[in-house]
Amino acid sequence: MVAPSIITRSFRSPSIDPETIATQDSGDSRIARHIDAFLARQPHHALSKNGAEKLASLLRDERAVEDRETLSHRGETLTQAVLLLEGFAFRTIKRDEQRAIVGISVPGDFLDLHGFLLGRIDHDVVAAGAGRVACIDHDQFNSLLDESPDLARVLWRSSLLDAAVHRSWIQTLEKHDAPRRIAHIFCELQARLEMTGRANPHAVRTPFTQFDLADMCGVSAVHANRAVGKLREMELADIRRGTFYPGDWEAIRNYARFDPDYLFAVSRTN
Amino acid sequence: MVAPSIITRSFRSPSIDPETIATQDSGDSRIARHIDAFLARQPHHALSKNGAEKLASLLRDERAVEDRETLSHRGETLTQAVLLLEGFAFRTIKRDEQRAIVGISVPGDFLDLHGFLLGRIDHDVVAAGAGRVACIDHDQFNSLLDESPDLARVLWRSSLLDAAVHRSWIQTLEKHDAPRRIAHIFCELQARLEMTGRANPHAVRTPFTQFDLADMCGVSAVHANRAVGKLREMELADIRRGTFYPGDWEAIRNYARFDPDYLFAVSRTN
DNA sequence: CTTGCATCCTAACATTCATCAACTCGGACA
DNA sequence: TGTCCGAGTTGATGAATGTTAGGATGCAAG
Numbered sequence: 195m196v197a198p199s200i201i202t203r204s205f206r207s208p209s210i211d212p213e214t215i216a217t218q219d220s221g222d223s224r225i226a227r228h229i230d231a232f233l234a235r236q237p238h239h240a241l242s243k244n245g246a247e248k249l250a251s252l253l254r255d256e257r258a259v260e261d262r263e264t265l266s267h268r269g270e271t272l273t274q275a276v277l278l279l280e281g282f283a284f285r286t287i288k289r290d291e292q293r294a295i296v297g298i299s300v301p302g303d304f305l306d307l308h309g310f311l312l313g314r315i316d317h318d319v320v321a322a323g324a325g326r327v328a329c330i331d332h333d334q335f336n337s338l339l340d341e342s343p344d345l346a347r348v349l350w351r352s353s354l355l356d357a358a359v360h361r362s363w364i365q366t367l368e369k370h371d372a373p374r375r376i377a378h379i380f381c382e383l384q385a386r387l388e389m390t391g392r393a394n395p396h397a398v399r400t401p402f403t404q405f406d407l408a409d410m411c412g413v414s415a416v417h418a419n420r421a422v423g424k425l426r427e428m429e430l431a432d433i434r435r436g437t438f439y440p441g442d443w444e445a446i447r448n449y450a451r452f453d454p455d456y457l458f459a460v461s462r463t464n
Numbered sequence: 465m466v467a468p469s470i471i472t473r474s475f476r477s478p479s480i481d482p483e484t485i486a487t488q489d490s491g492d493s494r495i496a497r498h499i500d501a502f503l504a505r506q507p508h509h510a511l512s513k514n515g516a517e518k519l520a521s522l523l524r525d526e527r528a529v530e531d532r533e534t535l536s537h538r539g540e541t542l543t544q545a546v547l548l549l550e551g552f553a554f555r556t557i558k559r560d561e562q563r564a565i566v567g568i569s570v571p572g573d574f575l576d577l578h579g580f581l582l583g584r585i586d587h588d589v590v591a592a593g594a595g596r597v598a599c600i601d602h603d604q605f606n607s608l609l610d611e612s613p614d615l616a617r618v619l620w621r622s623s624l625l626d627a628a629v630h631r632s633w634i635q636t637l638e639k640h641d642a643p644r645r646i647a648h649i650f651c652e653l654q655a656r657l658e659m660t661g662r663a664n665p666h667a668v669r670t671p672f673t674q675f676d677l678a679d680m681c682g683v684s685a686v687h688a689n690r691a692v693g694k695l696r697e698m699e700l701a702d703i704r705r706g707t708f709y710p711g712d713w714e715a716i717r718n719y720a721r722f723d724p725d726y727l728f729a730v731s732r733t734n
Numbered sequence: 735c736t737t738g739c740a741t742c743c744t745a746a747c748a749t750t751c752a753t754c755a756a757c758t759c760g761g762a763c764a
Numbered sequence: 765t766g767t768c769c770g771a772g773t774t775g776a777t778g779a780a781t782g783t784t785a786g787g788a789t790g791c792a793a794g
Contacts, residue, residue, distance in 0.1 A: 198604075226659065228553070249664070259718070280584065285608065285631065287631070287635045289635070289639070289721060290638055294634070294635040294639050295638075296631045296634040296635055296637045296638075297631065297634075308624040308627065311620060311621040311624055312621065312624055312625075312628075316581075316628050316632075316725060316726040317631060323604075327498070338489050339613055339616075339644060340615070343609055343610045343613065346609075346613065346616045346617070346620065347581060347609070350581060350616065350619070350620040350623065351581040351582065352490045353620065353624055353627060354578040354581055354623055355582075356584055356627055357578065357623060357626055357627040357630055358578070358582075358586050360627055360630035360631060360633075360634060361557070361566045361567065361587060361630060362556065362586075362588065363566040363630075363634050364564070364566040364567075364630060364633050364634055365557045365559070365566055367634065367637040367638065367682060368564045368565075368637065368679070368681070368682030369559070369562055369679075370684060371780070372562050372780085372781080403740085403741065403742090404741075404742065404743095405741085405778090407732050409638070410638075411638070412637060412638025412639060413780095413781065413782085414781070414782055414783075415741095415742095415779085416743090416744090416782075416783075416784090417780085417781055417782070419742065419743060419744085420743095420744095420780095420781085421744095422742090423743080423744095434742095435741080435742090435790095451559060451560070455539070455586060456586040458582050458586075480768095566763055570787065641750070641751090642750085642751080642791090672744095673770090673771065673772090674771075674772065675771085683750095683751065683752085684751070684752055684753075685771095685772090686751090686752075686753075686754095686773085686774090687750085687752070689771095689773060689774090690751090690773090691773090693773080704772095705771080705772095
């Protein structure tokens with residue numbers, strides 16, 4: 195490795211404390227703020243202030259979740275939708291003793307919204323690291339949707355964003371090697387965190403082990419380690435215990451062929 | 465290869481002519497039948513007869529499309545949604561002179577429904593083989609959705625099915641090698657065609673070249689060829705000029721680890 | 735401070751797949 | 765009938781990745 199001390203210094207000692215995370219505050223009440231992260235990815239005025247408050251008022255059973263806790267089980271009949279307030283979660287499919295990770299959720303994501311219309315989900319949702327969630331009963335969704343077409347559109351749209359992220363994963367799996375896939379995952383996470391004001395330009399803090407990264411990329415843990423090592427050697431980024439310390443974001447995005455177009459981010463300048 | 469003549473005979477001379485494809489007929493008018501394939505994947509009574517007729521009445525500009533015709537362009541502002549009536553289509557993402565195929569559409573699929581709420585789409589939709597399409601203006605969707613929450617649910621649900629298929633692709637790309645991926649693709653196609661009564665148990669006829677299969681699996685065309693050869697050697701299936709001639713479907717599904725659970729097929733026995 | 739355990743890291747060898755090159759096959763068409 | 769061209773096929777070589785094994789590291793519990 196070339197000049198490890200320099201890399202380490204520049205990557206691991208950001209001038210801004212990684213814990214100091216800017217949080218957007220456009221909500222009125224505490225409960226409303228919980229739905230803000232979700233609404234932050236929708237176009238302005240997609241949902242009236244009244245509609246947003248109604249949606250927020252449906253949130254129930256806010257609670258802390260533990261690392262690796264299964265929040266929603268494959269096949270199980272669902273009666274409520276779970277919203278991730280803090281932390282991360284995986285969508286995983288287990289098969290033949292193997293675990294595939296087919297998606298990552300960030301705060302503001304509904305974890306099993308598709309279970310509302312499909313009745314059950316086709317995969318498990320597992321908490322990654324400690325976090326917080328809240329729930330909305332499907333019954334409440336049903337009655338609210340009938341009187342508020344706007345809400346239906348907002349929730350539908352959020353499902354479409356999930357699908358767009360899935361397509362990006364498919365493309366990356368089909369065309370890029372492991373180091374690029376890992377870089378792409380962190381580019382995507384950073385962009386999604388930015389959309390809700392949770393990003394820190396100097397570090398992407400996650401609870402992901404190299405085993406987790408391997409199962410996101412469809413490679414062995416040994417090879418995920420090699421891929422992490424290559425990103426380090428190339429001085430693009432350092433990844434240590436789940437935290438991604440970027441060198442030059444522009445260089446990383448270019449290397450990973452990351453184009454945030456598919457995230458349909460809405461401008462929040464006004 | 466073992467006993468090629470026997471394989472060839474059993475695979476290539478099905479007792480039922482591959483062109484004889486059963487088509488379900490539960491619609492009243494010709495135009496209504498066009499929406500049947502779409503509705504066939506929704507639960508019974510998800511949409512009232514009245515609602516289904518309204519939706520069908522919105523279909524405009526039915527037309528034939530040519531092989532490789534781009535039906536919907538990435539980034540372009542969309543004003544209508546395209547429904548595939550006959551034939552196949554790809555979702556493709558081009559990048560660095562490379563083409564990734566991230567999804568396949570069958571008759572009854574909306575090709576760019578996500579463009580309705582997102583305004584544009586994140587990939588190109590290209591016809592595979594000759595086919596037929598019809599369109600619905602976004603404006604018409606908007607007015608109909610406000611008065612019919614059921615329709616919104618049905619369309620939203622179809623978006624969720626797309627996402628479930630995407631997740632299955634991600635899992636297959638992450639965990640299975642090329643021969644299994646190819647087998648899985650045809651298992652999925654067969655299952656989706658069955659859902660609209662378009663399947664033939666003796667052949668899955670598609671216009672896909674081995675180049676297309678390669679771009680669906682994220683492998684080179686040469687390797688796709690070897691994967692096809694392996695399926696042939698294993699006497700699981702023969703693939704010739706896009707047509708998949710299955711040996712024993714049960715053995716194929718087992719080999720590909722195909723579990724149709726994620727397609728959320730509805731029973732159509734009643 | 736010691737121990738235990740999960741994680742990270744490395745080495746060696748096997749397999750899968752990419753790449754390049756050449757050749758075959760079969761249908762379209764003049 | 766002959767030519768052409770896209771598609772399919774095969775072989776050789778190297779890169780990417782899997783598998784197995786083992787060692788290093790670092791936090792946490794006692």
